[in-house]
Amino acid sequence: MTETYTVPDPHRRIQPPRRRVRDRRHNGLAAVDFGTSNSTVTLYDPNLPPPVLPLPADQRAVLSRAVVRLLRSEPQTDEISDLSAGQCRAEWDTLRARLGRELAGGSPEGLADALEAEEGTHQALLYDVLLALEAAQAGGTAPFAAWLADRLHRCYDEAFGTPALEHYSLFPVRLDNATLRDEVPSRLDITAVDPDLVVRLGRPLGGGAALASPLRGLKHQLDKPEFRHPLHGGARSVELEPLLGGAFAFLLDRTDEFTGAHPDRLDDAPIDHVVATYPTMAPPAVRRRLESVIGGLLGVGEVDLRYDEAIAAALFFLMRDLGANHTIGVEALRARFRAVPGAERHWIENTLVVDVGGGTTDIALITTHLHDETPPMPDAPAGSTGRHYRVVPRLRGTSGRSRRGGDFLTLQVFHLIKAMIADHLLTLPHPGGDSFPDEPETWADWQRDTTAALDPIHQTEDGRYRPGSLVAQAQLALQRDTSVAEPPTGQRSRDNVELVLGTRTAGRPDDPETAARERAFSDLWDLADDAKIGVAPDRAYGLPADIVEDIVRKVIPVPGSLPPGLGTELDPLTYEDFEAVCRPMLVEISRLAAALARTRLTGGERLDRVILTGKASRLGLAAQVVAREVQAGQGPQGRPVQVVVERKYAKNAASMGAAWAASMSSFDTAEPDEELLRQGATSVSIEVDNLLLDLPCTLSMRTPSNQNRALLKVGTPFQELPGGRLRAFATIGLLPKLLVILREVDGGQPLPWGTFRWSDLSLRHTEETGVRLDPQVWPRQIRCGIEADGGLDVHLLLWRGDRPVHRVDRTSAALRTPTPEGGFLDLDRLADRILVAGSPSAPARPALRGEPAPTRERFAGEDGMLRSALLGRIPLPPPDEDGRWAFLLHDEQGHQQLLGRLEAAPGPLVPHLASVDEDGVIRVHAGDPPLWTAESPIDVEHHPGMVYRHPLGTPKSETDDHDNPFDGTH
Structure with a gap:
């Protein structure tokens, strides 16, 4: 049998296989x-459906393990306030012995063992032990009762701090x-x-x-x-x-x-x-x-892709705080939140979530509102009904920093350890030039030649290496302000160390030497990561000699045996050195977090909690620096801010929060069920999608004076359009030849977010169509604005004339007012006379007049004819049960004439507006009417008011090259 082999096409694009979903797809x-x-x-x-259990399985397992640890522990002297530790231990031993006999039929050790064995069986022993421990507090001495209560509360905190995943x-x-x-x-x-x-x-x-x-x-x-x-x-x-x-x-x-x-x-x-x-x-x-x-x-x-990593992490903590039992969880929120002054049954909490991941730091400021919206039930006995709560998280702003996370901290330690090893190699004692007679190059020769290639500051007068100078130079370079670009001295420091211990691969050929460098980099990176985790205030990290020797063997140019003692005399990494090189990055991201809270919480608002998550948050130094900088950002009179560090789910928080939010958004907002409330039940409505309805940052444009002009400010509400698309719009004015849109960063440098160059648009249009845009019109007579969507994708809107024109469908449902004698309509006077009514119980009110006042617009129909119109800016009242509004005309005699009814546009429940044009036609719009759009910029020249949407170009990344740990330059 002969097999036929296909030779791969070297020009074929390499791609992954497409997923094949055949008969059915997963429901989740x-x-x-x-x-x-x-x-x-x-x-x-x-x-x-999740199992019906007294306590969710995840929380029960954590609670069981915590109680087992409690049963096997002893009261410590530092836990007892009045130095009666001996008495407390005696009471604790007596209590454990009694519970062991009563609940496990044996010794105290047997009780802990039995409780540990039944962890996954959901039997009643755990609850029996907890009830007995709670009851024992009343019969003990005050110091023992306080100690036991504190330890039990720690158990409960650990359990309820565990998200009830299976419940969701x-x-x-x-x-x-x-x-x-x-x-x-x-x-x-x-x-x-x-x-x-x-x-x-x-x-x-x-x-x-x-x-x-x-x-x-x-x-x-x-x-x-x-x-x-x-x-x-x-x-x-x-x-x-x-x-x-x-x-x-x-x-x-x-x-x-x-x-x-x-x-x-x-x-x-x-x-x-x-x-x-x-x-x-x-x-x-x-x-x-x-x-x-x-x-x-x-x-x-x-x-x-609705949830960025900061928002997703914030949603995880909202899910965790609510817990499996919303009746209990929402009451716990109310107990922790602050009452809003002057607002009845309204509580809030301001939370700053700082997610320090491997590669980025993502920050979100959330204000969570809790409203008690229990409807009045005057015929029900007082205190007998349940409550209806509405939980509404509001995004106040997001911030962060790319290439600032755990990997950057590891990179700092990497460069310090690399310099320490290089210094060790150049100072390593050796027997002399005759030590390796069978080799073409001795260790002494290598040390001398390598030192000669270094900067003069590393050499003594007689050409020898100056011990410790590479480490000192590296420490100085690494202890810089990481919020600004690295000065040339940092590159010089790394270049000097690279001459001794080569681990760079960028720009090198694909050969065995490059492969060896790659392996050495990987081993040194893993060593730095272990050192970052292993070093502590009371514990230096010793660099393992065998790993150091293995790294050196991969890249050292001297063949054969290395001098004895390699790596054994290498100084350990001290916590002081670790802190000195890692603190600058933690200070940078902490100041970003503090600046976000300081600029967004105004008018006496205060920050209540800081939640630190992400893999790098496990470092004790991270919590210390974040707490200090955020507290300093609150000013000298600021209240102490609680800092909570999430350790167990530090990495999973983003994916769990996004999964929970996406699942919750598929449910409609719960309305109060009066029958259930009368039975004493508590209902909770959670509006997770509310986080996505406000602009999370300020978008500005660069000006020649370097004073950026804010176009769309953080917190600007998005307008929800039919189809669910979110939109925020701002007018700029006359089209500049060069436009740079920036994302402002509180406490940091703004990021280029989009660019536009008029010459690029003109050239591309000429190349594609062969038609040149009129230079007398472009850009002199063209006005522009920006449109941002929910994903912060920004488009430039271009039109000729003072304002864009809206498109209306002349065949859609509309009402017409009676034509006055002479056929001339005064739009302003007509707008004063048009009323609207929704629910039959609500009186009619002006349909267009109000605050804000209606705006004068132009409408274009399918025929391209333009008509003047007034567009109301106050949302219409709720419609009647059929989803319709009644429009009435207040005539000159003071009577109200019913003109007819118009229904809401299908789709999302967005605010509806009313308009009337110069022909007396009344329409209802779901938000702003759509714009009269053009397919090509040439249409803008010939149809004033027609709008051309142009995507902004992607600006070049302004990150420092050396911030990427894995680009081969380290």
Whole structure:
């Protein structure tokens, strides 16, 4: 039998396979947080209702383990306020012995063992133990009762601080089969390219199965569409979007495997609805690229990118605080929140969420409103009814910093340790030039030649290396202000260290020496990451000699044996040195967080809580610096701010919050059910989508005076259009030849968000159509404005004339007022006479007049004819039960004449407006009427008022090259 092999086409674009959803699709969704260092997926699966248990399984397990630890512990002297620790221990021993006999039929140790054994069985022993411990407080001495109450409250806090995931049908997906963990390193290996691209995320592959160098930090390349990753041999490379597609395909395949492994409780159909989070400060092109990859390249049917990482993390904590039992959770919120002065039954809390991830820091300021909207029930006995609460989170602003996260801290430690090893190599004692007689180059020669290549500040007068100088130079360079560009001295420091210990691969050929450098970088990076986690105020981190020697062997140019003692005399990394190089970045992001709170909370508002999450938040130094800087940002009279550090779900918070929000947004807002309220039930309405209805930042334009002009300010409400699209619009004025739109960052440098150059538009139009735009019109007579959507994608709107024209459908439902004698209508007088009525119980009111006043517009019909009109700016009242409004005309004699009824436009319940044009035609619009749009800029020349929408160009990233740890320059 002869096999036929197909030779791969070197010019064929390498792409991942499309997902195949055949007979049916999964009923839920997968929320994917593709991180710089690690990735997580949370599955929402409504296949089965959650089990009805006294306590959700996740919280019960945590509570059980906490109580077991309590039973096995002893009161410590520092826990007892009046130094009666001995008496407390005696009371505790007596109580445990009694409970062991009564509840477990044995010793105190047997009680803890029995409680530990029944953790997953949902038996009653845990609740019996808790009831007994609560009751025992009343019979003990005051010091013992206080100690036991404090320890029990810690157990409860730990349990209720655990999100009730299964109650919400949320499941963390097991992604790393080797470690059985629900997060996987984002390190990427390419395992196949023909016929389709296949990648694997996780720890290194063995056996040389990868077809290219391992790729770390792919997320750093999201804003670099030109990125390519070469395959071994250099003849072919894989582009950015296929690499992203391969990574998402891996995560979704793992999710399908997870559902398939649990068919008894999960829907095992393929996932076809993906919610993807993205960095808060990522430009709009990144969001579009992710949507194109997941939906277009992989073929996923439904792609949701509404939640950036800051908002997703904030929603996780709202979910956690509400808990499984909303009746209890909402009362706990009310107890913690502050009453709004002058507002009855209204409470708020201002929370700052700082998510310090692997590659980015994402910050969100949330004000959560709690309204008691229980309807009056005068015939019900006082205190017998339940309550109806409405939870409304409001986004006050977002901020953050790309390339500022745990990886940047590791990079700081990496450069310090690299300098320490280089210094060690140049000062390592050696037996002399005759030590290695069989080798062409001795260690002494290498030290002398290497030192000669360094800057003079590292050399003594006789040409020897100046001990400690490389480390001192590195420390000075690393202790800089990270909010500004690095000075040249930082590059010089790294260049000097690189001459001793070469780990850079950028620009080098694909050969064995480059591969060895790559492995040395990877080993040194892992060593720096371990050191970052292992060092502590009372514990220095010793650099393992065997790892140091292995790194040196990969790149040192001296062949054969190395001098004895390599790595054994290397100084450890002290906490003081670690703090000195890591504190600047933590100060930078903390000041961004403090500035966001300071600028958005005005008029006496105060910050109530700071929640620190993300993998880097586990460092004690991070919490310390954030707490200090945020407190300083509150001013000298500010109240102490509570700082909460999320440790257990630090990495999963974004994917869990996004999954919960997407699942909750599929439910309609709950209205009070008076019958249930009469029975004493409490109902809660949670409006998660409210977070998306305000502009999260200020968009401005750069001016020649360098005083940026704010166009759309943070907090500007989006207008919801039919179809669910969100829009905010601002007029700029005459079209400039160059326009740069910026995203303002409180406490930081503004980010270029979009660019427009008139000459580019003119040239492109001429090339595509062969028609030149009229230079007498462009740009002299063209006006412009910007339009931002819910994803902060910005378009430039271009029109000729004073104002854009709106388009109306002349065949849609409308009413006509009687034509006056002479045929002339005075729009202003007519607007005074038009009334509207909705609910039969509400009186008629002016349909157009009010505050704000109506605006004068122009309407264009399908025939292109323009008509003057007045557009009301006050929303119409609620319609009647049929969804219609009655319009009346107040005539000259004071009578009200019914003109007819108009119904609401189908779609979302957006505010409706009324208009009347110069022909006396009354219309109802869902928000602003749509604009009269043009297909080409040439139409704008010939039809004044017609609007051409032009996407803004993507500005060049202004991040420092050295901030990317994985670009081969380190």
